[in-house]
């Protein structure tokens with residue numbers, strides 16, 4: 001079953017959690033060596049591999065005399081600054097005996113939310129792959145503040161899957177997969193081997209705390225799986241501490257939890273609008289407009305907009321809400337908030353008369369609009 005699902009896979013994003021490659025003393029070099037040997041095997045089998053690796057904070061905090069989790073953001077950032085080069089050094093050393101070279105790619109959410117920078121990052125990654133280099137992505141922890149953070153590397157790995165157009169995301173964690181109840185509390189907990197659709201019930205199973213080292217618990221992993229599968233990539237969550245589990249997965253062993261790709265995946269651009277672009281405001285639509293957009297696949301025209309919230313520019317993302325404030329879609333607006341306050345509720349034929357110009361009839365074109373799933 002698994003081998004059939006993997007049959008169309010060419011490019012893989014592998015997310016490596018902090019707990020997989022560190023121990024109490026810092027980086028676990030043996031684990032990194034094992035992983036790099038698996039990466040080489042995968043490449044020999046013809047797969048292209050992109051790594052998203054955590055571990056910078058865990059590798060650097062010892063130099064600051066910190067044993068638990070760094071308590072402040074500056075401390076975390078300082079630890080990452082120390083640990084990131086150490087992390088890359090460890091990967092370089094572990095890849096070298098296999099004739100492989102590594103490249104460091106540090107990203108913030110802001111980089112990917114800006115379409116030009118997104119395409120730039122994509123070109124860089126594609127070029128690295130073309131030249132046979134192993135890109136190793138991490139969040140650019142030293143410069144991020146809350147507004148531009150991915151938040152956790154699970155999320156970053158889902159964004160990277162879209163960015164490099166991979167067909168598979170493998171999340172290596174210190175747990176075996178998703179269980180039907182918390183295995184730390186219930187002996188009878190059973191692993192869920194396959195998830196066809198991420199329902200609210202599945203999301204509820206994933207609720208709970210993460211580890212001390214990384215940011216993510218199971219909830220962020222399932223959320224990453226949701227984003228990756230909606231883009232059309234299957235997602236496997238497996239235990240990365242078990243040596244060579246990665247290869248076992250590709251050998252067709254039924255391990256971990258596998259989330260099937262969506263049957264009707266979103267195009268890369270729509271996925272980017274839905275998950276990467278940060279919304280700057282809200283448009284509240286009357287019921288007719290809501291139905292036209294949500295049920296008939298129409299573009300949004302000014303007549304159905306009752307009110308707006310926020311200050312945004314042309315090209316920004318906005319949330320589309322019903323009159324109760326329920327968000328049902330997200331899209332890119334063709335008009336600024338200042339322009340919209342003047343033309344909302346009016347007919348398209350009136351736009352030019354009111355503003356003195358017009359960019360088009362649509363406030364949000366259907367091609368730039370994604371319904372909430």
Ligand code: GLU
Pocket residue numbers: 017018053054055056057058080138139141151152153154213214215216
């Ligand atoms: N970027 C962080 C690091 O390298 C980890 C964030 C996470 O694990 O989610 O240490």
